Amino acid sequence: MARYTIDEGSTTHRRLRWGLGSLAAAFLVVLPLMIPSVAQIETITQIVCYSVAILGLGLLTGHCGQISLGHSAFVGVGAYTTIILVADHGWPYLATIPVSIVLCLVAGALVGIPALRIRGLYLATVTLAVAALFPVLINQFPSFTGGPNGKFAAEEMTAPDWFFVNPYTPTGPPTDHYYAILVVAALMFLIAGNIVRSRVGRAMHAVRDAPLSAAAAGVRVAPVKIFAFAVSAAFAGVAGSLLVIQVPAVSDARFDLYLSIFLLVALIAGGSASIWGAIPGAIVFVVLRTYIADWAESLDLLSGRPDGGQIVGIMSGALLIAFVFLLPGGVIDGLARLRRRVVEIVPRPPRDWERYRNATPSRTAQPAVRES
Amino acid sequence: MxxxxxxxxxxxxxxxxxxxxxxxxxxxxxxxxxxxxxxxxxxxxxxxxxxxxxxxxxxxxxxxxxxxxxxxxxxxxxxxxIARTFQNLALWPGMTVLENVMVGGHARGRVGFVTSLLGRPARREDGELRARAYAMLDWFGVSDVAHRECKGLPFGTLKRVELARALISDxxxxxxxxxxxxxxxxxxxxxxxxxxxxxxxxxxxxxxxxxxxxxxxxxxxxxxxxxxxxxxxxxxxxxxxxxxxxxxxxxxxxx
The missing domain is CATH 3.40.50.300 (P-loop containing nucleotide triphosphate hydrolases)
Known part of the structure; x- marks a missing residue:
């Protein structure tokens, strides 16, 4: 039993949410100023970038029940869009994000079309083909993409002069990038939350749980699935652009099938039912990809072996199995359970529901007025 | 005719x-x-x-x-x-009872794919639907489970929830x-x-x-x-x- 109970929507609840929200925001703002190391700031920035990609995958897989192994390609489309526009056409970094969004919306909608007919393992296979195809495509057009040599922008994104971070310290530029990325990511979380809580989000949940029932209740399943794919891909594309804002260099090898698999593992580890699962998911992702990979390469056992990094794949597989059995709701669900031990938020009946009491079937004395 | x-x-x-x-x-x-x-x-x-x-x-x-x-x-x-119920129930186990009923009102909703990105239109629209759905559940005597997931609720309760889901579309x-x-x-x-x-x-x-x-x-x-x-x-x-x-x-x- 919980130690405290709080009514949902009560003043206490609102104050608590505002308080914790501001605290978290303040923490995220102060965070880079407290750490002196460039590498650590970059790790945190990576976590923020990848959380947007995992958030997008969560909208599709966690909220709409469609699996995708093609998200590495969407992250790649976003990254290449930004680097090409910046390096070859002199665009400002942030201005490239809307272009990434539009391109990924289209690409996502196209990839979503097969999902109208197939699901589960078969859908995974089709989207896997997208992931496999992307690096090939990149290498087909080296004049645009730099091919296997990758592509670089000569100048990093710089903060405007009025910005409070001093750019002439070693941690200045990465801190600037962190803030820009953080603001965009926060906006993406806001949008994801809005979608999930709206009529469209409910339709996505209904499609996830029972598509036929959803159709019978008036939900147009096909557009909902396409929307989920398109929006999810757009989130991944934004993540790709953000990665380029952090480090203005792109190569095809970063957007291979492994990235897709890691994103999926991170999503499940973080928890796919809530949008906030993307944050622990991104932490798991970056820890696996950087720390564990570095550690594996430093092992004597594997040193000199070109496939030393494969141990990360094995470990993430083991991690996935462990989560499915031990904590199927992911880290975020575990945290929610812990929280419920301390404080229970009691849901309240919707405001003014009693006004509609008379509109329910048989309390009406006379035939009800049709509202439509 | x-x-x-x-x-x-x-x-x-x-x-x-x-x-x-x-x-x-x-x-x-x-x-x-x-x-x-x-x-x-x-x-x-x-x-x-x-x-x-x-x-x-x-x-x-x-x-x-x-x-x-x-x-x-x-x-x-x-x-x-036209609304219908099913012999073996058409509900969504991972959603709360209240949300299940609200899905029944989907066709009357106006918030589309673009407006769903903004918070305000959905909040305004859902306020009324949520209240109507709750009133409907209350009338069927099952509002005490409104915030529970459908998963694991007794069949008789779910039958009422499904009827409420069908009736909410009027x-x-x-x-x-x-x-x-x-x-x-x-x-x-x-x-x-x-x-x-x-x-x-x-x-x-x-x-x-x-x-x-x-x-x-x-x-x-x-x-x-x-x-x-x-x-x-x-x-x-x-x-x-x-x-x-x-x-x-x-x-x-x-x-």
């Missing part, structure tokens, strides 16, 4: 080589409680699925309120004023597949009263598939009996009560 709300005209549905429905025709008039009866496998649920566009008839026509239903898809029916025609199935004796009587009230007070037309004969005969204005996917007899309960065809279909021919 003036008052015909729903009409099936020579509807045939085939599953592989088997005709689940074979040239079935019947008409439901506005303001009626109509019932589809027949032994197991007679095609009652298939007829429901054809009306709600979940199976495609090979032949025949289905009209609702002057509109050709076969030219529409399943998702369009809710907006036209339908003109309500299709009920075995509404009395699995209900206790007292609940069946209560359900009958509810259905008659929907007809009388909300001007609703009801079509039900039901095995509970006493219940059907007690509340229906018009009964259509099917057997082996074909029309058997149709008429008022009084006309059908002693119909030899019906007795034969249920009990077999006397030896």
């Amino acid at each position: 003036t008052n015909d709300l729903l009409s099936l005209d020579n509807v045939t549905v085939r599953f592989g080589g088997v005709a689940a429905l074979d040239k079935v025709s019947f008409t439901v008039r506005g303001g009626q409680v109509a019932a589809l009866i027949g032994p197991n496998g007679a095609g009652k649920t298939t007829a429901f699925n054809a009306i709600s566009r979940l199976v495609r008839p090979a032949e025949g026509r289905i009209h609702f309120d002057g509109k050709d239903l076969l030219r529409l898809d399943a998702a369009a029916l809710s907006g036209l004023g 339908p003109t025609l309500l299709l009920l597949d075995e509404p009395a199935g699995g209900l206790a004796h007292g609940d069946v009587r209560e359900l009958g009263e509810l259905l008659l009230r929907l007809r009388d007070e909300r001007d609703m037309t009801l079509l039900l598939v039901e095995h509970h004969m006493q219940f059907v005969m007690g509340i229906s204005d018009y009964v259509v009996a099917l057997d082996f996917g074909r029309n058997l007899v149709a008429g008022t309960p009084a006309e059908l009560r002693d119909s030899p065809e019906l007795v034969e279909a249920y009990l077999g021919t006397p030896a």
